[in-house]
Amino acid sequence: MSSAGSADQGAQDGEAPPQELGLVGEIGATALDLFDGARGMYSVLVRTLYYTAYGRREPGSTVHYMYEIGNKSLFFLTVVMGFIGMILVYQAGVQAKRVIPDLTLLGATYLELLIRDLAASIGALMLATRVGAGIAAEIGSMVVTEQTDALRMCAADPIDYLIKPRFFASIVMTTALIIWSAAVAFTSGMLTAYSFFEVAPRTFCNLSLIDKGDLIVGLSKCVAYGAAIPIVSGYCGLSTFGGSEGVGWATTRAVVNSSLAVIILNFFISGAGIFLFP
Amino acid sequence: MIAIEEIEKSFGHNQVLRRVKLDVPKGCLYGLIGPGASGKSILLKIIAGLIRPEGGRVVVEGQNIFEMPDIELQKFRANFGMLFQNYALFDYLTVYENIAFPLRRMTTMTEEQIRERVADRLKRVQLPGFEDRMPSGLSGGQKKRIGVARATVMQAPYVLYDEPAAGLDPVTSQRIFNLLRDEQRAAGSTVIMVSSDIERLLTVTDRVGMLYRGRLIFDGTTAEAQESQDPYVRQFVHGLVDGPL
Amino acid sequence: MASNDDGSPGLFHTMGESLLGMAETAGGMGVLFGRILARLARLRFDGAEFMRSMYKMGVKSIPIVIVTALFTGGIMVIQAAPIVKRYGAQGLLGWGAGFGTLREIGPLLTALMLSGRVGANNTAELGTMVVTEQIDALRALAIDPISFLIAPRFLAFILTLFFSTLYADALALLGAAYAGKGLLDVEPSVFYNGLTSGLLSFSDVGVGLIKSVVFGIIMALASCHFGLAVKGGAPGVGRAVNATVVASAAGIFVLDYFVSFGIS
Numbered sequence: 001m002s003s004a005g006s007a008d009q010g011a012q013d014g015e016a017p018p019q020e021l022g023l024v025g026e027i028g029a030t031a032l033d034l035f036d037g038a039r040g041m042y043s044v045l046v047r048t049l050y051y052t053a054y055g056r057r058e059p060g061s062t063v064h065y066m067y068e069i070g071n072k073s074l075f076f077l078t079v080v081m082g083f084i085g086m087i088l089v090y091q092a093g094v095q096a097k098r099v100i101p102d103l104t105l106l107g108a109t110y111l112e113l114l115i116r117d118l119a120a121s122i123g124a125l126m127l128a129t130r131v132g133a134g135i136a137a138e139i140g141s142m143v144v145t146e147q148t149d150a151l152r153m154c155a156a157d158p159i160d161y162l163i164k165p166r167f168f169a170s171i172v173m174t175t176a177l178i179i180w181s182a183a184v185a186f187t188s189g190m191l192t193a194y195s196f197f198e199v200a201p202r203t204f205c206n207l208s209l210i211d212k213g214d215l216i217v218g219l220s221k222c223v224a225y226g227a228a229i230p231i232v233s234g235y236c237g238l239s240t241f242g243g244s245e246g247v248g249w250a251t252t253r254a255v256v257n258s259s260l261a262v263i264i265l266n267f268f269i270s271g272a273g274i275f276l277f278p
Numbered sequence: 279m280i281a282i283e284e285i286e287k288s289f290g291h292n293q294v295l296r297r298v299k300l301d302v303p304k305g306c307l308y309g310l311i312g313p314g315a316s317g318k319s320i321l322l323k324i325i326a327g328l329i330r331p332e333g334g335r336v337v338v339e340g341q342n343i344f345e346m347p348d349i350e351l352q353k354f355r356a357n358f359g360m361l362f363q364n365y366a367l368f369d370y371l372t373v374y375e376n377i378a379f380p381l382r383r384m385t386t387m388t389e390e391q392i393r394e395r396v397a398d399r400l401k402r403v404q405l406p407g408f409e410d411r412m413p414s415g416l417s418g419g420q421k422k423r424i425g426v427a428r429a430t431v432m433q434a435p436y437v438l439y440d441e442p443a444a445g446l447d448p449v450t451s452q453r454i455f456n457l458l459r460d461e462q463r464a465a466g467s468t469v470i471m472v473s474s475d476i477e478r479l480l481t482v483t484d485r486v487g488m489l490y491r492g493r494l495i496f497d498g499t500t501a502e503a504q505e506s507q508d509p510y511v512r513q514f515v516h517g518l519v520d521g522p523l
Numbered sequence: 524m525a526s527n528d529d530g531s532p533g534l535f536h537t538m539g540e541s542l543l544g545m546a547e548t549a550g551g552m553g554v555l556f557g558r559i560l561a562r563l564a565r566l567r568f569d570g571a572e573f574m575r576s577m578y579k580m581g582v583k584s585i586p587i588v589i590v591t592a593l594f595t596g597g598i599m600v601i602q603a604a605p606i607v608k609r610y611g612a613q614g615l616l617g618w619g620a621g622f623g624t625l626r627e628i629g630p631l632l633t634a635l636m637l638s639g640r641v642g643a644n645n646t647a648e649l650g651t652m653v654v655t656e657q658i659d660a661l662r663a664l665a666i667d668p669i670s671f672l673i674a675p676r677f678l679a680f681i682l683t684l685f686f687s688t689l690y691a692d693a694l695a696l697l698g699a700a701y702a703g704k705g706l707l708d709v710e711p712s713v714f715y716n717g718l719t720s721g722l723l724s725f726s727d728v729g730v731g732l733i734k735s736v737v738f739g740i741i742m743a744l745a746s747c748h749f750g751l752a753v754k755g756g757a758p759g760v761g762r763a764v765n766a767t768v769v770a771s772a773a774g775i776f777v778l779d780y781f782v783s784f785g786i787s
Contacts, residue, residue: 023582023585026582026583026585026586027585027586027589030586030587031586054349056383075541076769076772076773079773079776079777080772080773080776083776083777083779083780084776086780087627087776087779087780087783088627090783090784091626091627091783095622098722099615099722109606112605113602116602117598117602121598125635125772126772129635129638129639129768129769129771129772130765130768130769130772133643133761133764133765133768133769134765136761137758137760137761137762137764137765138761140757140761141757141758141761144364144757145364145365145366145369145757146362146363146364146366147366147367147368147369149323149326149328149360149362149366150360150362150366150367150368150428151368152328152352152355153326153328153355153358153359153360153380154355154379154380154383154384155352155353155355155356155380155383155384156379156383157348157352243651243757244650244651244654244655244756244757244759244760245647245648245651245760246757247647247757247758247760247761247764248643248644248646248647248648248650248651248760248761248763248764249644249647250761251643251647251760251761251764251765252639252640252643252644252647252764255638255639255643255764255768256587256636256639256640256643259635259636259639260587260590260591260636263591263594263595263598263632264594266594266598267594267597267598267601270598270601270602271597271601271706273601274601274604274605274706369758
């Protein structure tokens with residue numbers, strides 16, 4: 001077992017949290033943390049983009065991470081989105097029947113919602129836990145075992161070598177996985193509509209409400225979430241300190257912060273979407 | 279040579295290094311000692327440019343490494359080899375790829391030259407034929423030796439060792455120290471070594487410095503350290519129970 | 524969660540391995556659940572640890588629940604906006620947002636956020652205690668780790684999720700009301716009318732709260748189970764945290780489905 005070095009003890013002493021902040025203090029401290037974190041993440045993003053232009057091409061590593069992200073999340077995402085599709089259509093159907101007895105537009109509205117928001121946002125929340133936690137755990141363990149320092153000694157900046165390939169892999173795979181999620185959720189929704197409300201699949205598959213705006217909003221969400229997850233979790237991983245406890249903390253923070261990033265990005269992209277494509 | 283001038287470093291309110299000044303002459307095997315949490319490892323990482331100090335300079339071959347732009351510093355690190363306290367072997371790469379990593383990143387050697395160099399390194403650390411093993415399947419002593427092989431594979435003029443023998447049995451650690459000294463003599467490199475195993479460390483060093491509470495309280499030859507009358511140095515070097523520490 | 528070695532085993536091998544892994548996890552969680560219930564039933568759990576956990580889990584999560592809830596309420600209205608405009612159904616906005624929030628989105632998103640903030644954190648803490656042999660030390664002192672550590676956390680986790688869902692519901696509706704004013708010019712009073720006009724009943728709140736308890740049980744079990752099962756130092760803790768959040772998320776959605784059907 002590798003014990004934490006003297007430096008880590010020093011850092012921990014310095015970081016000992018002051019006791020009893022009270023609720024307002026707690027919120028203030030969280031806000032400050034978020035602000036600090038946002039600045040750190042911004043700097044990681046800038047450096048990732050910098051290395052995209054000037055860094056070293058690592059042949060194959062982006063493909064490797066694409067495989068890893070896809071392989072890790074496909075099954076998980078399929079299960080979750082399948083259940084989500086059933087739940088949403090069932091709930092929507094039951095409620096809609098109370099107000100408008102006609103369910104012919106159920107499928108069209110559901111599909112529009114899926115493309116505009118739900119597929120991307122719920123899929124990305126799942127990926128934030130699955131992929132984000134994985135990235136933070138991997139990079140965090142490398143930090144506490146000094147592997148990132150060893151990388152830097154070999155002229156391999158961790159951002160260039162570790163985060164950049166994950167960044168591109170995540171953008172591509174998030175988009176692909178979310179399109180898959182939408183298909184799964186739509187199919188399971190269609191089956192639910194057929195078996196509970198006798199909506200024929202042909203009526204349910206109604207593309208009439210989908211327009212260019214929905215597709216643009218949906219796709220820009222995919223790209224934004226795909227970019228945010230590795231940046232946020234990579235930042236959390238790189239700022240790990242301490243031993244195994246530190247890795248646990250970093251992973252936790254990665255999950256929370258990337259989920260928050262997804263929710264906040266969703267708010268702003270959806271808001272922009274409303275104004276640009278009313 | 280490496281000139282360390284007035285280095286200051288703190289984490290939060292905790293001042294780890296206070297105006298540390300130290301010269302390491304070329305071709306010297308320098309041992310850095312001190313009690314736990316005295317800032318030895320931090321100083322080593324500052325010398326390698328891995329941690330930025332709040333004040334002071336580290337001048338290597340006439341260049342202050344903290345004035346270099348990041349990209350420049352990355353290239354300059356080809357002059358350094360480093361062994362880390364926790365081995366820091368890349369756990370997803372084989373032993374071969376671990377040792378070849380610096381060569382791949384910082385040189386234009388062909389695969390054949392790399393293969394030859396790695397095989398030679400592995401022979402030097404007495405682990406020939408270990409190329410295809412994964413680090414997770416090695417013992418502590420083997421990991422340290424692979425780490426030494428990686429630190430010396432670039433034949434860098436400056437090599438830094440952080441606790442090369444921590445957690446090893448006495449026989450293995452003496453072997454590691456002897457190996458490091460032989461390496462240093464053969465390559466003519468300048469070496470700075472941090473270790474808590476004073477007794478064995480002093481069998482190989484040329485000069486010794488002692489850090490205590492972030493200050494450098496001693497700097498001299500190994501013989502001077504062993505005969506020092508300074509109460510702190512005397513107590514620490516000889517492992518006495520009574521004294522100011 | 525099957526290991527992906529380079530001597531890649533066939534597809535069926537991998538699938539079988541994952542199935543076995545899942546069965547093992549489910550079994551481990553079931554056994555743990557039984558042991559926790561046995562302690563709770565006989566009131567054999569540490570009160571001080573319970574209060575500490577309530578503070579760490581409940582109080583410390585308040586900021587993140589507030590942020591999530593407010594944004595979620597806003598997003599609900601943004602998403603409903605095209606539909607509301609299409610049918611000119613401003614009066615139904617409150618009902619739609621209220622229904623969605625209380626029954627589904629409130630409990631779901633609160634659970635997902637707390638799965639990261641509380642569940643993962645708990646796994647990391649327990650995992651670190653395992654790695655640093657603190658659990659063994661407890662056993663050596665003849666202290667039962669389940670009643671001393673696990674049962675109080677389990678209880679605190681469920682209560683945290685229950686109360687967080689309660690006020691997340693309220694805050695999300697508040698966020699929705701003001702997003703409706705900003706985006707659709709629906710007065711908050713119209714929004715509240717839609718909420719209280721009789722289309723929604725207490726059962727909608729109740730269903731959401733029942734869900735939160737069910738989610739709490741599965742998340743607390745997953746987080747304690749993976750925390751106690753940590754092997755292999757710092758990387759092991761990272762892997763355990765990862766496994767916790769994934770198992771929690773999958774568990775939440777699967778159970779959500781069954782609860783939604785079972786109740787209505």
